[in-house]
Amino acid sequence: MEKWSLMTVTVLLALTVRWAVSLGSYSGAGKPPMYGDYEAQRHWQEVTYNLPVRQWYFNTSDNNLMYWGLDYPPLTAYHSFVCAYIAKLINPDWIALHTSRGYESQPHKLFMRTTVFVADLLVYIPAVILYCFSLKETSTKKKVSSALCILLYPGLILIDHGHFQYPLSLGLALWGVLCLSYDWDLLGSAAFCLALNYKQMELYHSLPFFCYLLGKCFKKGLKGKGLVLLTKIAGTVVVSFAVCWLPFCTDMEQIMQVLRRLFPIDRGLFEACMFSSPPPRLANIWCSLSVLIKIKNIVSPQTQLKLSFAVTFLSLLPPCIKLTVQPSLRGFKYALVSCALSFFLFSFQVHEKSILLVSVPVCLIINEIPFMATWFLLVSTFSMLPLLLKDGLLLPYAATTLAFLSVCVASFAILEKTSAEDLQLKPFSLSMKGYVSCFKSFPKIVRSLFLLSVTLMGVLSLLSAAAQPPQRFPDLFPVAVSLISCLHFLLFLVYFNVVILWDSKNSRSQKKMS
Secondary structure, rough: OHHHHHHHHHHHHHHHHHHHOOOOOOOOOOOOOOOOOHHHHHHHHHHHOOOEEEEOOEEEOOOOOOOOOOOOOHHHHHHHHHHHHHHHHHHHHHHHHOOOOOOOOOOOHHHHHHHHHHHHHHHHHHHHHHHHHHHHOHHHHHHHHHHHHOOHHHHHHHHHHHHOOHHHHHHHHHHHHHHOOOOOOHHHHHHHHHHHHEEEEEEEEHHHHHHHHHHHHHHHOOOOOOHHHHHHHHHHHHHHHHHHHHHHOOOOHHHHHHHHOOOHHHHHOOOHHHHHOOOOOOHHHHHOOOOOOOOOHHOOHHHHHHHHHHHHHHHHHHHHHHHOOOOOOOHHHHHHHHHHHHHHHOOOOOOOOHHHHHHHHHHHHHOOOOHHHHHHHHHHHHHHHHHHHHHOOHHHHHHOOOOOOOOHHHHHHHHHHOOOOOOHHHHHHHHOOOOOHHHHHHHHHHHHHHHHHHHHHHHHHHHHHHOOOOOOOOOOHHHHHHHHHHHHHHHHHHHHHHHHHHHHHHHHHHHHHO
């Protein structure tokens, strides 16, 4: 009973923070002609309600794809239609074809914000609470602390309830992880298929799901139970996709057009993040390198795409092979982090918000490595600073970040958990003992780096918000944010891969000791 009471208080606190952030500005408010993501979501409601399904993804006189054309999978379109149906009952002007473009009013803002709250309450928050309850060998206090830290993660709150975005794809992916933790493999597969059919960026998580389930099938034996499980999973995936795509399956051209909208290769590897004004705000390797090397000028678009694919694929191989050969729930969660981070750093990029696809899996391991998880989540929020400042979210950014850091310090005493064992690096330190002599002072070094990192992010945040950059370098602060964040992410990628790859040695040593 006490556990549920504490969780209720946690949820109420999380909802209060979300409500406070939602009172502020949103993406593109009062900025014609394109406005921002808020208008994109409203426009999709307008299109899906007023036009037949066959026109949703096609450029027509009633559906100008250059003005926030649908570029997400069918489940996003269906969700927009449901929201539009409710909007029509309240005020038809909100989704009137053509005349509602750029519509802004306080009642409409309240409606749109409410739809995000409902999505959070129905999908994302229950998945977080149930996931924390499912943690094994964990005290009630630690479960509640984990839930509180996850629900107060500032990056997701600021993007969903400030900038404006729905948490449904991440919530459905969380339900997939939760189901797999209970060995409900078919339900987990279906939940992830729904996530992927809501946003194609869930491909960031697809390989860990695939490798984990394939590894389980191998473990059971492909001539017996493993083959049965593999067949059931394959059937679940096919049925899930068939249901989501059913209205578009009447015509092959419909399917191809949707796919062209989902994967606009013609936009180029870097799209608008790099070669437009202002310059890069995205903390991935390609945008960071563009500061020194103008890749667009020396490499053709086709070569850019091949290079991105090759580097991404090579960076994904180690954790995916390890997970397939030695499937475990713990390895699965770490692989979700590593693979998503590899995608973010090296693959085709569209937006800095993609870092949330890494941050949510990191939230899932905050109870195991609270220090590194907190550090990563702070950096991930900081990496979106230029976007948040553009949306007028400076005060919510500062308040939620400080609150999150305070809760993590109070809940997990993160500054006291910096030993090699606390950071899951003991197997690595034992294997390197004869070569590296700094592991004795390792906790002190890590704490110093953390404090230096937090100080640097704080100073750069203040400068970005209050100082005028030199006239010669007008984009100095956004570029600095991107470069510093990218450097952090590269080091985090190395760290997570070390934890994954050395974990097997730890397991073998434990078996020998037993």
